[in-house]
Amino acid sequence: MRGAVIHAPGDVRFEERDDPKIINPTDAVIRTVATCVCGSDLWDYRGINQVTEPTPIGHEYVGIVEETGGDVTSVQPGQFVIGSFFASDNTCAHCRYGYQSSCRHREFVGGCQAELVRVPLADGTLVATPDRPTDDLVPSLLALSDVMGTGWYAAVAAEVTPGMTVAVVGDGAVGLSGVIAAKELGAERIIAMSRHTTRQKLATEFGATDIVTERGDAGVARIKELTGGVGADAVLECVGTPESTQQALRSTRPGGNVGFVGVPHGVEIDGEELFFSHVALRGGPAPVRRFLPDLINRVFEGRIDPGKVFDLTLPLDQVAEGYRAMDERRAIKTLLRP
Amino acid sequence: MRGAVIHAPGDVRFEERDDPKIINPTDAVIRTVATCVCGSDLWDYRGINQVTEPTPIGHEYVGIVEETGGDVTSVQPGQFVIGSFFASDNTCAHCRYGYQSSCRHREFVGGCQAELVRVPLADGTLVATPDRPTDDLVPSLLALSDVMGTGWYAAVAAEVTPGMTVAVVGDGAVGLSGVIAAKELGAERIIAMSRHTTRQKLATEFGATDIVTERGDAGVARIKELTGGVGADAVLECVGTPESTQQALRSTRPGGNVGFVGVPHGVEIDGEELFFSHVALRGGPAPVRRFLPDLINRVFEGRIDPGKVFDLTLPLDQVAEGYRAMDERRAIKTLLRP
Numbered sequence: 001m002r003g004a005v006i007h008a009p010g011d012v013r014f015e016e017r018d019d020p021k022i023i024n025p026t027d028a029v030i031r032t033v034a035t036c037v038c039g040s041d042l043w044d045y046r047g048i049n050q051v052t053e054p055t056p057i058g059h060e061y062v063g064i065v066e067e068t069g070g071d072v073t074s075v076q077p078g079q080f081v082i083g084s085f086f087a088s089d090n091t092c093a094h095c096r097y098g099y100q101s102s103c104r105h106r107e108f109v110g111g112c113q114a115e116l117v118r119v120p121l122a123d124g125t126l127v128a129t130p131d132r133p134t135d136d137l138v139p140s141l142l143a144l145s146d147v148m149g150t151g152w153y154a155a156v157a158a159e160v161t162p163g164m165t166v167a168v169v170g171d172g173a174v175g176l177s178g179v180i181a182a183k184e185l186g187a188e189r190i191i192a193m194s195r196h197t198t199r200q201k202l203a204t205e206f207g208a209t210d211i212v213t214e215r216g217d218a219g220v221a222r223i224k225e226l227t228g229g230v231g232a233d234a235v236l237e238c239v240g241t242p243e244s245t246q247q248a249l250r251s252t253r254p255g256g257n258v259g260f261v262g263v264p265h266g267v268e269i270d271g272e273e274l275f276f277s278h279v280a281l282r283g284g285p286a287p288v289r290r291f292l293p294d295l296i297n298r299v300f301e302g303r304i305d306p307g308k309v310f311d312l313t314l315p316l317d318q319v320a321e322g323y324r325a326m327d328e329r330r331a332i333k334t335l336l337r338p
Numbered sequence: 339m340r341g342a343v344i345h346a347p348g349d350v351r352f353e354e355r356d357d358p359k360i361i362n363p364t365d366a367v368i369r370t371v372a373t374c375v376c377g378s379d380l381w382d383y384r385g386i387n388q389v390t391e392p393t394p395i396g397h398e399y400v401g402i403v404e405e406t407g408g409d410v411t412s413v414q415p416g417q418f419v420i421g422s423f424f425a426s427d428n429t430c431a432h433c434r435y436g437y438q439s440s441c442r443h444r445e446f447v448g449g450c451q452a453e454l455v456r457v458p459l460a461d462g463t464l465v466a467t468p469d470r471p472t473d474d475l476v477p478s479l480l481a482l483s484d485v486m487g488t489g490w491y492a493a494v495a496a497e498v499t500p501g502m503t504v505a506v507v508g509d510g511a512v513g514l515s516g517v518i519a520a521k522e523l524g525a526e527r528i529i530a531m532s533r534h535t536t537r538q539k540l541a542t543e544f545g546a547t548d549i550v551t552e553r554g555d556a557g558v559a560r561i562k563e564l565t566g567g568v569g570a571d572a573v574l575e576c577v578g579t580p581e582s583t584q585q586a587l588r589s590t591r592p593g594g595n596v597g598f599v600g601v602p603h604g605v606e607i608d609g610e611e612l613f614f615s616h617v618a619l620r621g622g623p624a625p626v627r628r629f630l631p632d633l634i635n636r637v638f639e640g641r642i643d644p645g646k647v648f649d650l651t652l653p654l655d656q657v658a659e660g661y662r663a664m665d666e667r668r669a670i671k672t673l674l675r676p
Contacts, residue, residue: 093568094592099616102592157618230431245609254432254440254622260613267609271583271602275621278440280495282618284592 003114004319006057009047010327012320017056017111020118025071028122030063030081034142035113036310037322037334039172040263045323048265056111059085060145062138063117065126072122079128082145082296083119084288085109090124100124100289113319115338127292130300139307139335140299143177147333148295148306149288150261151177151238155185156291157259157282158234162186167223168208169248170238171199173309173333174261176206178236180304183207187234191226193219193247199332202308216247223251231256237283240264254278261286310335341452342657344395347385348665350658355394355449358456363409366460368401368419372480373451374648375660375672377510378601383661386603394449397423398483400476401455403464410460417466420483420634421457422626423447428462438462438627451657453676465630468638477645477673478637481515485671486633486644487626488599489515489576493523494629495597495620496572500524505561506546507586508576509537511647511671512599514544516574518642521545525572529564531557531585537670540646554585561589569594575621578602592616599624648673 003017020029035058043049044057065079075081088095088103095103107120119125133141140148151174160166166182168175171194182190183206191210192203200211214222223232231253237245240262248258249269260283274281298304312331314322315338322334341355358367373396381387382395403415413419426433426441433441445458457463471479478486489512498504504520506513509532520528521544529548530541538549552560561570569591575583578600586596587607598621612619636642650669652660653676660672 093566097591097593099592102616228431240609242609253435254437255435260609264609264613269607269609269612271578271580271598271605271607274607274619275598275602276623278437278620278622278625280618280620281612282616283613284616285614287616 001115002317003111004057005054006044006051007054008051009045012045012057012323014317014319017114020116022067022069023118024120025069026121026123027069028065028072028075028119028126029067030061030117030119031066032061032063032112032115032117032338033080034062034138035316035336036060036142037113037326037336038146039174041323042327045327056114058111058113059109060142061112061117062142062145066116068122074123075126075128080132081126081128082141082292083109083125083127084149085146086285087120087125088289089121090289095124098287098290100287101285113316113336115316125289127296129296137299139310140305141296142335143306143309144288144292144295144299146288147173147309148177148180149291150174150286151236152181152291152295153286154178154236154238154259154261155181155234158236158257160185160187160234163188164233165189165191165227167191167193167232167235167251168238169193169235169244170262171196171203172238175236175238176202176309177306178238179203179206179208180306182236184298184304191223191232198311205308216243219247220250227253234259236261238262240267242267245269249274249277249279252279257282259283309333313337339453340655341449342395343392344382344389345392346389347383350383350395350661352655352657355452358454360405360407361456362458363407364459364461365407366403366410366413366457366464367405368399368455368457369404370399370401370450370453370455370676371418372400372476373654373674374398374480375451375664375674376484377512379661380665383665394452396449396451397447398480399450399455400480400483404454406460412461413464413466418470419464419466420479420630421447421463421465422487423484424623425458425463426627427459428627433462436625436628438625439623451654451674453654463627465634467634475637477648478643479634480673481644481647482626482630482633482637484626485511485647486515486518487629488512488624489574490519490629490633491624492516492574492576492597492599493519496574496595498523498525498572501526502571503527503529503565505529505531505570505573505589506576507531507573507582508600509534509541510576513574513576514540514647515644516576517541517544517546518644520574522636522642529561529570536649543646554581557585558588565591572597574599576600578605580605583607587612587615587617590615590617595620597621647671651675
């Protein structure tokens, strides 16, 4: 089969790879229906994360089960399935508490920008859709595999409840998904922080009521101004830099919550400032598995359409162009079809 | 009147001071029935916080209202009252959300180790007891003014709910009060981290089911061992050092919560470690005012007896000895009576 392999920063190639096989009886192999490029793939592509050897890349996928190991009982060949970037057994203590991305047996599901993908712990990881989805639902279902699940977790971690004022820091696919989540969870006012016209437009379509273009201290001041000097009840941090983290923390009212889902790069939080802010923090790699059944329903019912974050669709063999377009910010997110 | 004044590290004197007066029509002056020495007073006493000039000290008090300003309506002369170390209007947005210690008009109530105390924003700050308490209730009511309110907030911030396993880092008066709070909020298992026999004994009396004497990595390992490798559901951080904060964060299970109420001194939190831990954090100066009515009831009903944290009672004029005893760890907490 063929799949994407990153050889060095800026060098993603679509090439022949060995077909994935069932290694453990709990594995499944799926035939990819759609996959995509993640903002976090760009950390490798831009050389911020080291690439020491040619590595299959991609961790978002939907597909049809091709083959299952002998112990797999919850999915079967022919089913359309979605899974998270972290395989989880969904039975350990951490999974039972809803933190499947801290599963004691978690495995990263890599190399998904490919025609076939091996998914470990298939019973715990994969969720089959109720019916085989129509083609127009595929982008939104694919989004659940990471960005929509992550945006949802950001809102849940920030304890968004009906009537709240929510600010979203970051206008990438995760931030935009966070807007959808805040809206679905009943936020009354959703302030999207964005300075890109196309992203502002999508944020508004997803439910943002206000757009703030200022950043840093000016962004914080604007949020305070919009909230009568109080601050937002909940803030979703969807970037992961020291600046965005500080902006999120300082935009939140005392007693409010920050959900942080941007993987922190160089972030240090000052204990004394956090203390006197009275702001609560919860973050981490999203336990996407927890939310999949609910989110699949919302997509099938037509309540949410997170697939709109894909503004570029390419055949899988043009994966390199998919990376380039995102790197150059010509695309928010690239969907790839084998 | 007479009161305690700190002149320099190690130098607390009981001396003549001007009688406090009503300055604003929202003030009250109370005649102190009991006051005490706080662990945080020791930061000054030990020279960790700078003392630049002679300063009246103490911020915990219960007393009888002596006089009220013209705008005060909720308390009246003759009533027995309790207030927090932060005066608050109890009407601003932050107060209404229950974060009175972030009140927009908050004022620190200092110089309370004295015969009389001026309390600003008396309507928002002071809570009168239903009846004049008998003398044996005074220590427990005094504890509500800070340590018990703070221990309670630690447990609330850590989202303690019935059936949980709770660990408490710190065996000072706040940590011990945290044990009481965890018990009252329904924790099934309460692990007190302490290596002092008298404090272990009191923790057990207050409801601790396990005592862990190890600290740092060994303490974390012991908590993991006691919880089947999972970690505690909630951890109360009642110290404020980098070591105790790390110990708290690492003792918590993914998805669990740390309530941190020890004022952080030199604490930096690594964003990436916090992210991958899936642990939530909320801290700050306790909004004691939020909890006072409930805690007063619990004391009057005899459900809690936080006054037991006072293991030394002295006449107010021996305040200097009260500091010495705590500094030398001969006492957990000193109660002072005018």
